[in-house]
Amino acid sequence: MSSPVNSPYALRVRDLAHRPGEMREHSLDVEVPDAMGAGVIAVREGAELHLDVRLEGLHEGVLVSGHASGEATGECSRCLIDISEPVEVDFAELFAYDVSEDFDFFVRDDHVDCEPVVRDAVVLSLPFQPVCRPDCPGLDPETGERLADLEDHTPREVLDPRWAALGGFQSDDSADSPAGSTPNQSPEDDGRTA
Numbered sequence: 001m002s003s004p005v006n007s008p009y010a011l012r013v014r015d016l017a018h019r020p021g022e023m024r025e026h027s028l029d030v031e032v033p034d035a036m037g038a039g040v041i042a043v044r045e046g047a048e049l050h051l052d053v054r055l056e057g058l059h060e061g062v063l064v065s066g067h068a069s070g071e072a073t074g075e076c077s078r079c080l081i082d083i084s085e086p087v088e089v090d091f092a093e094l095f096a097y098d099v100s101e102d103f104d105f106f107v108r109d110d111h112v113d114c115e116p117v118v119r120d121a122v123v124l125s126l127p128f129q130p131v132c133r134p135d136c137p138g139l140d141p142e143t144g145e146r147l148a149d150l151e152d153h154t155p156r157e158v159l160d161p162r163w164a165a166l167g168g169f170q171s172d173d174s175a176d177s178p179a180g181s182t183p184n185q186s187p188e189d190d191g192r193t194a
């Protein structure tokens, strides 16, 4: 195993290891050496990640907890323009003194390497299908143009004629109904706001 000492995410814990109750707080800025995330959006290599880390000495190891903030960049999964989103994640893991099957992380060479813990938290927070905006209309399937850029584009509304008829009926009905009551409503009527 390589020494954690060279990792930019490594923190020295010699002064609190095996001292239950000891606590230290660190704030560090890491220039990400290896991208976090393999999808269309990721915290890229060279991006800045800010970490606030709390180290607490426990009997069986060092509890590493904290918050990471940075920015993920990539492209909209619908219209392919460049996008970026803030990354704000919390993490907490115990780094054990003794290698055992009960733990996933260990204190080595008097250091804890937060990298895998931060990486897991960041990667899990990234959207699987990021979009530039929630209602991004995507690309024109024929021309490949970005629909949001086309001035005369209006989203196609899918109108079910049955709901249209019901809409007129319901406005009369609700005017006569006491607030909160839902007379004669079947579960299907939940769609009336559509």
Ligand SMILES: [Zn+2]
Binding pocket: 076, 077, 078, 079, 080, 081, 131, 132, 133, 136, 137, 138
């Ligand atoms: Zn988009």
